[in-house]
Amino acid sequence: MGTDQRQADPNRTLELLWDVQAPPTRGPKPALSLRQVVDTGIAIADAEGVAAVSMRRVADELGYTTMSLYRYVPSKTDLLDLMVEHAAEVPDLPPELTGWRDKLRWWANDTAEIYRRRRWALDVPLNTPPMGPNQVKRMEQGLSALDETGLSGGEMLGILVVLSGYVRGHAQLATALADVEQRTGTPQEAWDQAYGRMLTTFVNADDHPTLARIVAEDGFEGYAEPDDEWLGDDFTFGLELVLDGIDRYVERRRPAMSPE
Amino acid sequence: MGTDQRQADPNRTLELLWDVQAPPTRGPKPALSLRQVVDTGIAIADAEGVAAVSMRRVADELGYTTMSLYRYVPSKTDLLDLMVEHAAEVPDLPPELTGWRDKLRWWANDTAEIYRRRRWALDVPLNTPPMGPNQVKRMEQGLSALDETGLSGGEMLGILVVLSGYVRGHAQLATALADVEQRTGTPQEAWDQAYGRMLTTFVNADDHPTLARIVAEDGFEGYAEPDDEWLGDDFTFGLELVLDGIDRYVERRRPAMSPE
DNA sequence: TAGAACTGTGTACAACATAAACCAAGCGCT
DNA sequence: AGCGCTTGGTTTATGTTGTACACAGTTCTA
Numbered sequence: 001m002g003t004d005q006r007q008a009d010p011n012r013t014l015e016l017l018w019d020v021q022a023p024p025t026r027g028p029k030p031a032l033s034l035r036q037v038v039d040t041g042i043a044i045a046d047a048e049g050v051a052a053v054s055m056r057r058v059a060d061e062l063g064y065t066t067m068s069l070y071r072y073v074p075s076k077t078d079l080l081d082l083m084v085e086h087a088a089e090v091p092d093l094p095p096e097l098t099g100w101r102d103k104l105r106w107w108a109n110d111t112a113e114i115y116r117r118r119r120w121a122l123d124v125p126l127n128t129p130p131m132g133p134n135q136v137k138r139m140e141q142g143l144s145a146l147d148e149t150g151l152s153g154g155e156m157l158g159i160l161v162v163l164s165g166y167v168r169g170h171a172q173l174a175t176a177l178a179d180v181e182q183r184t185g186t187p188q189e190a191w192d193q194a195y196g197r198m199l200t201t202f203v204n205a206d207d208h209p210t211l212a213r214i215v216a217e218d219g220f221e222g223y224a225e226p227d228d229e230w231l232g233d234d235f236t237f238g239l240e241l242v243l244d245g246i247d248r249y250v251e252r253r254r255p256a257m258s259p260e
Numbered sequence: 261m262g263t264d265q266r267q268a269d270p271n272r273t274l275e276l277l278w279d280v281q282a283p284p285t286r287g288p289k290p291a292l293s294l295r296q297v298v299d300t301g302i303a304i305a306d307a308e309g310v311a312a313v314s315m316r317r318v319a320d321e322l323g324y325t326t327m328s329l330y331r332y333v334p335s336k337t338d339l340l341d342l343m344v345e346h347a348a349e350v351p352d353l354p355p356e357l358t359g360w361r362d363k364l365r366w367w368a369n370d371t372a373e374i375y376r377r378r379r380w381a382l383d384v385p386l387n388t389p390p391m392g393p394n395q396v397k398r399m400e401q402g403l404s405a406l407d408e409t410g411l412s413g414g415e416m417l418g419i420l421v422v423l424s425g426y427v428r429g430h431a432q433l434a435t436a437l438a439d440v441e442q443r444t445g446t447p448q449e450a451w452d453q454a455y456g457r458m459l460t461t462f463v464n465a466d467d468h469p470t471l472a473r474i475v476a477e478d479g480f481e482g483y484a485e486p487d488d489e490w491l492g493d494d495f496t497f498g499l500e501l502v503l504d505g506i507d508r509y510v511e512r513r514r515p516a517m518s519p520e
Numbered sequence: 521t522a523g524a525a526c527t528g529t530g531t532a533c534a535a536c537a538t539a540a541a542c543c544a545a546g547c548g549c550t
Numbered sequence: 551a552g553c554g555c556t557t558g559g560t561t562t563a564t565g566t567t568g569t570a571c572a573c574a575g576t577t578c579t580a
Binding site: 284285288290291292324327331 | 526528
Binding site: 521522523524525526527528529530531532533534535536537538539540541542543544545546547548549550 | 551552553554555556557558559560561562563564565566567568569570571572573574575576577578579580
């Protein structure tokens, strides 16, 4: 395959992401628009996953030739990046939220919600720093949530990296468990059975004492088969954990300050 | 491409991961071994990234034809999964560690260390539940670390999912920032400049008040260009955050118990 | 000793990203 | 008014990919 991407042009990427480009005056009118191309890609990914998105496929869907897309997008890699950027729309922060913790919880949940609706976004490799409008807007939102804590810019950024790292990582793990069927073409139950067989066959008390005990106690129910709501209680549990950690950090940094 | 993976066989996958299979008596002796194939794949990925791993490439490296590999591995997807499993070796937990927090910190750092040494492992899509020996050993280790807390099996599993989710997510974000050059073929500085230009051009005080303020305060130094040590202070910071959260949870669950 | 099981090979195919050459379209200058 | 430059979409072509399939050689078993 030729996916190597020998060279990338950050400026061009930036132009595309922020949709700034002197609209050309000379040639014939474009029949398509970047927007259409990206949206078509998103539609395909929504329906069949990111693996189904090929240049050919997108072009066919639009009724044009494969190569015509390259007038709008430098490479498939860029197309995927643009798809992620456009798919990650950021709603405004609900004004009724007051404390940083509520805001940050909403922020994390909303980010997770993106991954829930567009699971394919997790399959797009993260090649460049996030610098599209939506990504930046999301960052701004997170920062504004933390603003009242009085932390430094660096500290706030660190916290956001931690939090979005958690959201992304957890979403990925959850997806791996929940989407086996779609990803492997083999029914869920077959995997569950295999997992169970693995636990009973290879996990013995000598090598895996703790695990063996939990398995014996049936502590694995509900983990081999994840809950239907995908990012459910588990995510919330971890989120509160992280928020607690942030809380403790914030408290420690300004030991005796009035909340206002 | 034919990467579709129409059907997967969990039992076969399990056999391969755990290296159990009745060694055949009939035919000619195999010239290769699964181990060799996987190790060759790992070597290539170590040197040039996972994108450089192709069946052809692995076979060439071994001096055999492409198709010969399919006698050892059902598909490329399985090969990648096996590579991850083998690359994620789990050292024994240092015996001098006593409390759950120290153990868990070591556990998270060791997991991160894997991702540091084998960044390509983050690029392998997570298609199936982790059920290889090393993955299971790592789980056992995490559980044993938490054993003393007296939490239930479900709670401990939840905590581990949270923690490994954090590690994975953070590592991915950090890699995206640190490896731009290798991934895009464009020098680091070009991206940094583009990022800076993005911040100054598109981030105005109206749409991004908090961000704009931080940029004005130079609070972005050290973030556009990540520290050389990759998962550095930032990771540690977030890790302690998560550990704090866990700590608070543990404390809350057994309010007045002696630490021993 | 015949056949079954198993090995590695050679050939073949469809799908992929994308480079290069091409022609038609349309504005901007002289 | 018209020439030319810029731009848009198509055509053609190239190299790479994963893997299905048929085959010929090897080794044990019945």
